[in-house]
Structure formats: structure tokens, C-alpha cells
Amino acid sequence: MAKQKPIRHALPEFVRAAKHFRGDLAREKWRAAQAFSALLIGVLAQLLEPWPLKFIIDSVLTPGGKADPLPSVFQGSPVVALAATGAAFVAIIGVRATASYIESVGFAMIGSRIVARLRSRLFCHLQALPLAFHNKSRQGDLLARVVGDIRLVRDVAVTAVLPLVASVLVLVGMAGVMLWVNWRLGLVALAVLPLFLLSTVKTGRKIHHAARKQRLHEGAIAASAAEAISSMQVVKALSLESRFEASFAVNENRSASDEVKTRKLAARLSRSTDLLIALSTAIVLVYGGRLVLAETMTIGGLVVFLTYMKRGLRPLKDFAKYAARLSKASAAAQxxxxxLEMQPDSDGEDGREEAPRFKGxxxxxxVDYSYSPDAPVLxxxxxxxxxxxxxxxxxESGVGKSTLLSLLLRFxxxxxxxxxxxxxxxxxxQRASVRSQMSIVLQDTVLFAGTIAENIAYGAADVSQDMVEAAAKLARAHEFTSKFPDGYETIVGERGVTLSHGxxxxxxxxxxxxxxxPILLLDEPATALDQQNKALTRAGLASLAAGRTTLLVTHDLKDAVDADRVLLIKDGRVAEEGTHDELVQKGGSYADLHRAQRGHAADRSTQSAGVAAP
Incomplete structure (x- = not known):
């Protein structure tokens, strides 16, 4: 189990959050000022609410008005006094309700806008992070952070954090009035605050720890689900459903266990708070009752004090009620x-110029490069x-062929x-200006949800329909595209699942x-294609490579036959270099690889002939 953070770490966490939200809060300063002003007016109205009740009890209902005599304007007219007091009470409630509406709407808009910008910033930042980070991360967990964690922060910010800010102001205001009404009674009422703080710190640490574990388990749940769904064909083909179900269930059970633990702790904190408030109320009733009996305090004064106390200590109950949600939001925010604190690719590029048009x-x-210290690649x-x-x-596989392309692209x-x-x-x-001058075709082609025309046009900015069709004709894609009922407007589905691999x-x-x-990078572009599609793909690549500097990574030496030069990589270096024919005649490692592939192809032809024979 991870060690729980002491309370002294709360301030650095607050500073950390303030750093990320400072700019967004500054953009909402006028709306925040409006909402905060409404909040202060609402708090002031709440401070005034009990006084009409005190006036009625002490000046109207008390026989002879001994506690507080009626003002001269109401002398002999208690009904008028009651009506005027009722009207004043309604007016105060009306002011508080209006201010509360303005405050609630204002803070909700501020919270939603800030968190929406945070989500956009997070998504942009994720795209800017190095490829090495994405290679090591689980997509489902990242998705859970962008969607689930952000949503949790937004919901709690609007429904818990901002109301608690108002509650704190109410507590401060009510505490001040209680001390003003009767400072001794006020100290008795507020004596529970140190006990509440001690209970909150102790239980709150445990709640936060359990909530953080739960968010981690939920990230693992999302990662497991995303992995299974994105590879459903393989999962079904290998009958892996039960294995993924078991993994999913383990994380789900752990998340549920942490959820139960969080709720138990929050319930314990809430009940402890209720007991502390009840104890404080009982002591105030006893002590205040004695003051009334001793005629050093009026009945109305005690009622007003108890009203202030009830409302003043309500923030403690609110905090206990929101403790679990606040801890979850804190864990999600972390x-x-x-x-957001990870270094993106763009860091260190300030002042760098855009690359000129490359000659190629x-x-x-x-060059030295390794993915781990004990396994050098180049x-x-x-x-x-x-x-x-x-x-x-x-x-051979793993010698660094694709790594060379990644280094060129500055991945x-x-x-x-x-x-x-x-x-x-x-x-x-700048990285972007380098990558914009390189075209790349990979073995595992990724198409995006959209039309064929849109997927082709993703290659560059401001692409016309004529340019799309010209590129499709060069790639031998125009013929099959034209046969679709919607032509270039055909929807290909997510990752192009409605099309064949070729x-x-x-x-x-x-x-x-x-x-x-000017530079073309090809990474196993014809692998796993049937002979017809392979021929069409090679023809398209030959047209595409004309006039461009082209690097072709391949394990199939047939793709290297027409290359101007072949580089055979071994042990992280160029072992042999020359044309295909030169290297075959040389009789080295390339020639051995060529013979092995020819022998394998001959064996497959013989097997095919044997199957076809009667």
C-alpha cells in the first residue's frame, strides 16, 4: 500500500492546482467578480434572516415587550408590526434567492468553461507528447483521463467546490455574528472546530488515498476495455474472451472495493460531524438556557444564536458530505x-526557424540509439x-530499420x-516543418472515420477535389473508389474497417x-497483401517515388530489386551496401538472405501445386 501523504503536502497540491488554473481564472475575472459579489450579498442576507424572528419573539410575542419594547411607530399595533416583519423577512429571502441564483449560474459557467478549456489543453498536450510516451502508455487509461477524470473534476467543481466556498464565507460570517451576540456562547459553539479539523485531517487522508487507488483501477478498466474492443477480431479468433473478462473483473472488483471503502470513510466522517454538532448544540442550549433564566439573554437572542449556529455549522456537514467526491476529484486532477506537466515535443524549440524546402x-x-540501456539498436x-x-x-527484425525513419521524423x-x-x-x-516535408506509408495503414476524399486530403492543407482524384489515380485507388455508389464520399468507418487491406x-x-x-518514407508498405494488391501497390509506390528521395524499409527482397541502392543492416551498422544484383553476386549475408527467400518461395509453390494436383 502506498504511503499516505501528510497534511503538509496539501499546500503544494493547492499551489500546483492554482498554477494550472491561474490563466483560465484570469480570463473569467469579470464573471467571477460578478458571481463573488452576488455570493457576498447572499451571505449578508443570510446574516440578516434571523433578526425578524428575534424581533417578533422579543418585541411582539413577549408579554409587555419586556425584552425589547416595540419601536414607537408600532406602539399599540402589534399586527402591523407582525405584517411589517413578515414583509421584511420575505424581502430578505428574495434578495438572498436572487443573489444565490446569480452566484450559482455564474460559478457554474465559470467552472464549466475552465474545465472545458482544461480538456482542450489536455488533448492538445497529449498530441504534443513524444511518441516514446505514447508507446509506453495504455490508450484506455489516457482516454479515461481525458473523458472520465475531466468530467469528474468539472462536476465536482460546479456542484461541490463552489458551494463549499460559499459555505466557508457563511461560516466566517455566522461565527463573527455569534461572537458579537454573545462571545462566551460563541466560543462554546465554535469549540467543535478543532475537533472537526482533527477528524477531517485523519479521515480525509484515508479517503484521498482510497479515491486515488480507485481512479487508478478505473483507468486500468478503461485500458482493458479499449484493448479488447480495438482488437475484437483477434480476441474472438484466439478465444480470449474469458481472459479479458477475468482481467476486467479483477480491476472492477478492486475499484468497487475502493469505492466501498471511500463511502464508509465518508459516512464515518459525516456521522462524527453530526455528533460534534449535536454535542455543541446541547451545550449551547444548556448554557444559553441558563442565561435566559438569569435574564442576561432574551429568548429571541437565544433563538437567533441557535439559528446562526445551525447555519454556521452547516458547512461542516457539507464538507463531510462532499468529502468523498472532493477526494475523487483531487485524485482525478492529479x-x-x-x-500536463510532462515535457512535450515542442519544448526547447523556441526560436527555431521553419525548415526551408528540402532538396532531399x-x-x-x-548515430547511436537504444530503446533500453542494455539493448542498443543503432x-x-x-x-x-x-x-x-x-x-x-x-x-533481420529488430536491427533498427524502422528506427531510422523515426529518427528522420524526429519521433x-x-x-x-x-x-x-x-x-x-x-x-x-521545428519538428512540424521537418515532418511536413516527408510523406510516409506504413505497413499498418490508419484511416480515420470519414470519407475517402477526407482521408486522402489529410495529407496536406488546402487540397482540392482535383488534387484528391489525381493522387488517387497515381496510387491506383481511383478505379475501386469510382465503383462505390458514393465514390469519393464513401464513408470508410473507423480505422477504415469497411475497406480491404489493399x-x-x-x-x-x-x-x-x-x-x-521531397522525401518519401516507406515502412513495409506491401507486407501481408495478396499478389494482385501487392502488384498494384508496388506500381503506385513506383509512381509516387519518382523524383523523390525514398527510403524503403522491407524484409521482402523483391521490393529492393528496383532500388538504386540497398543497405543491409546488421549489429546496428551498415554491413553491406550496393545494388540488388551487386549484393547477390557478392555472396555475403544479403545473398544468403536472398537464397533463403527464394527457397521459401519455391517450397510454397511446390506445396500449392501439390494441393492443386488431382
């Missing part, structure tokens, strides 16, 4: 702040690619050495073509 010369100079890797050259990068930074474009280090320029790949090629970038 999870949000953890993300690429150089890796003594070691003193060096290679030079001329503008317009088509270079195939081959090698990662080399641990040592340099990556240069047109003889200048890529880290001289169709998705050709749309990805069209998206790369419409970008018109």
Missing part, C-alpha cells in the same frame, strides 16, 4: 496534472543518401551522432502523394 539529401553520421550508424535516390533498407532523438538533411542537422528546425494501403499512398513532399 492524474490530469501528471500529463540525407545523412546519418555516427551503433555508430552512418549512411548517406543523395537527393532523389531510392534506397532500400533491409535486415526520437539520437543518443549520439547526427541526422542531417541537406547537410544541416534536423534539430535546427484498398486501405492504396488510399495511404494517395494521401502521401497529395502531400507533394
Amino acid at each position: 492524474r490530469i496534472f501528471e500529463l 539529401a540525407i545523412e546519418f553520421r555516427g 551503433q555508430q550508424f552512418s549512411a548517406t543518401i543523395a537527393p532523389g535516390e531510392f534506397v532500400a533498407i533491409v535486415g 526520437y532523438e539520437p543518443e549520439s551522432g547526427e541526422v542531417l538533411i541537406d547537410s544541416a542537422p534536423v534539430d535546427l528546425w 484498398q486501405r494501403q492504396r488510399i495511404a499512398i494517395a494521401r502521401a502523394a497529395v502531400r507533394d513532399a
Whole structure:
């Protein structure tokens, strides 16, 4: 179990929250001033509410008005006095109700707007975080933070935090009036505050700890659900339903257990508060009754004091009631702040210029990179690619082929050495301006929910329909697109699930073509395609690569046949270099790999022929 934080950590947490909300609060300062003014007026009205009751008891209902004689204007007219007092009471309630409405609406708008901006800022920040962070994070947990945690913070801010601010002001105001009415009785009534503070600190720490654990478990629940739903075909194919159900149930049971614990602690705090208030009320009744009997205090004065006491101590009950929700919101806010305080890709780019139009010369100079300290991927890797050259990068899995593309795109930074474009280090320029001059086609093509035209147009800004169709024709995607009833307006569904793998790949090629970038990066673009789709995809890639510096990562040496140069990577370095034919004739590792692939292909052909034979 994690160690509970002592109460002294509350101030740093408050400062942390203030830092994140300071700018948003400043934007709402006029509305906040209006709502706060209404809050003060409402508190003042609450302070005045008991006095009409005191006047009626002491001046009208007390025989002879011995406690407080009627003012001269009401002498002999107690009914008029009652009517005037009732009218005053209604007026006070009307002022309080109006002020409360303005305050509630104002604070609700402020809370909703601030949290909405926080959600937008969090989403933008998530997109700016390095790819290494996203590779290690669970998508479901991030989604839970963006949706669930933000919603919890918003709801609690509007329905609990802001009302508690009003309650604190009421407590301060009521305490001041009680001390003014009778300071001895006021001290007796307020004697419960230290006991309440002690109980709140002790129980509140436990509630916060349980609430934070619950939010972590709910994040795990969301991650498990998102993982299963996004991979449903594989889950069903491997009959993994029971395994995911078990994992989901474990986290759900843990979350439920923490929820029960939180509610038990909150109920304990609430009942303790009730007992403290009851004890304080009993003592005030006894002591105040003695003062009335001794005629040092009027009955109306005691009634007014008890009214102030009841309303003044109500914030203690409100805090106990909201304790669990406040702790959940605090835990949710901490999870949000953890993300916002992570360093984004854009940090350190202030003052850097946008990259000029690239000619396409690429150089890796003594580059080292590893995903973990004990497993280096690239070691003193060096290679030079001329503008317009088509270079195939081959090698066994895990030797760093795709890592080279990620370094070019600045998804990662080399641990040592340099990556240069047109003889200048890529880290001289803003990341976005570097990436905008590179088109990329991956093995696992991602299409977004929308139309085919929209998915192609995502490749660049201000893309016309003519440009979309031209790119589709180049990618060999125009023919199948035109056969759909809605043509380019066909909805492809989330991740392009309504299209075949080959169709998705050709749309990805069209998206790369419409970008018109000088550098083209291809990462296993023809893998897992049937022969017909593979041929169409290769034809589209050949058209796309014309006139561009192209880096093709592939394990299939057939894709490397037409490359201007082939780089075979082994042990983090270039082991062999040359054209396909040169490396085959050389008889080295590339030739061995070529023979192995040819033998595998021959075996598959023989097996296919055997199956087809009568």
C-alpha cells in the first residue's frame, strides 16, 4: 500500500492546482467578480434572516415587550408590526434567492468553461507528447483521463467546490455574528472546530488515498476495455474472451472495493460531524438556557444564536458530505496534472526557424540509439543518401530499420551522432516543418472515420477535389473508389474497417502523394497483401517515388530489386551496401538472405501445386 501523504503536502497540491488554473481564472475575472459579489450579498442576507424572528419573539410575542419594547411607530399595533416583519423577512429571502441564483449560474459557467478549456489543453498536450510516451502508455487509461477524470473534476467543481466556498464565507460570517451576540456562547459553539479539523485531517487522508487507488483501477478498466474492443477480431479468433473478462473483473472488483471503502470513510466522517454538532448544540442550549433564566439573554437572542449556529455549522456537514467526491476529484486532477506537466515535443524549440524546402539529401553520421540501456539498436550508424535516390533498407527484425525513419521524423532523438538533411542537422528546425516535408506509408495503414476524399486530403492543407482524384489515380485507388455508389464520399468507418487491406494501403499512398513532399518514407508498405494488391501497390509506390528521395524499409527482397541502392543492416551498422544484383553476386549475408527467400518461395509453390494436383 502506498504511503499516505501528510497534511503538509496539501499546500503544494493547492499551489500546483492554482498554477494550472491561474490563466483560465484570469480570463473569467469579470464573471467571477460578478458571481463573488452576488455570493457576498447572499451571505449578508443570510446574516440578516434571523433578526425578524428575534424581533417578533422579543418585541411582539413577549408579554409587555419586556425584552425589547416595540419601536414607537408600532406602539399599540402589534399586527402591523407582525405584517411589517413578515414583509421584511420575505424581502430578505428574495434578495438572498436572487443573489444565490446569480452566484450559482455564474460559478457554474465559470467552472464549466475552465474545465472545458482544461480538456482542450489536455488533448492538445497529449498530441504534443513524444511518441516514446505514447508507446509506453495504455490508450484506455489516457482516454479515461481525458473523458472520465475531466468530467469528474468539472462536476465536482460546479456542484461541490463552489458551494463549499460559499459555505466557508457563511461560516466566517455566522461565527463573527455569534461572537458579537454573545462571545462566551460563541466560543462554546465554535469549540467543535478543532475537533472537526482533527477528524477531517485523519479521515480525509484515508479517503484521498482510497479515491486515488480507485481512479487508478478505473483507468486500468478503461485500458482493458479499449484493448479488447480495438482488437475484437483477434480476441474472438484466439478465444480470449474469458481472459479479458477475468482481467476486467479483477480491476472492477478492486475499484468497487475502493469505492466501498471511500463511502464508509465518508459516512464515518459525516456521522462524527453530526455528533460534534449535536454535542455543541446541547451545550449551547444548556448554557444559553441558563442565561435566559438569569435574564442576561432574551429568548429571541437565544433563538437567533441557535439559528446562526445551525447555519454556521452547516458547512461542516457539507464538507463531510462532499468529502468523498472532493477526494475523487483531487485524485482525478492529479492524474490530469501528471500529463500536463510532462515535457512535450515542442519544448526547447523556441526560436527555431521553419525548415526551408528540402532538396532531399540525407545523412546519418555516427548515430547511436537504444530503446533500453542494455539493448542498443543503432551503433555508430552512418549512411548517406543523395537527393532523389531510392534506397532500400533491409535486415533481420529488430536491427533498427524502422528506427531510422523515426529518427528522420524526429519521433526520437539520437543518443549520439547526427541526422542531417541537406547537410544541416534536423534539430535546427521545428519538428512540424521537418515532418511536413516527408510523406510516409506504413505497413499498418490508419484511416480515420470519414470519407475517402477526407482521408486522402489529410495529407496536406488546402487540397482540392482535383488534387484528391489525381493522387488517387497515381496510387491506383481511383478505379475501386469510382465503383462505390458514393465514390469519393464513401464513408470508410473507423480505422477504415469497411475497406480491404489493399484498398486501405492504396488510399495511404494517395494521401502521401497529395502531400507533394521531397522525401518519401516507406515502412513495409506491401507486407501481408495478396499478389494482385501487392502488384498494384508496388506500381503506385513506383509512381509516387519518382523524383523523390525514398527510403524503403522491407524484409521482402523483391521490393529492393528496383532500388538504386540497398543497405543491409546488421549489429546496428551498415554491413553491406550496393545494388540488388551487386549484393547477390557478392555472396555475403544479403545473398544468403536472398537464397533463403527464394527457397521459401519455391517450397510454397511446390506445396500449392501439390494441393492443386488431382
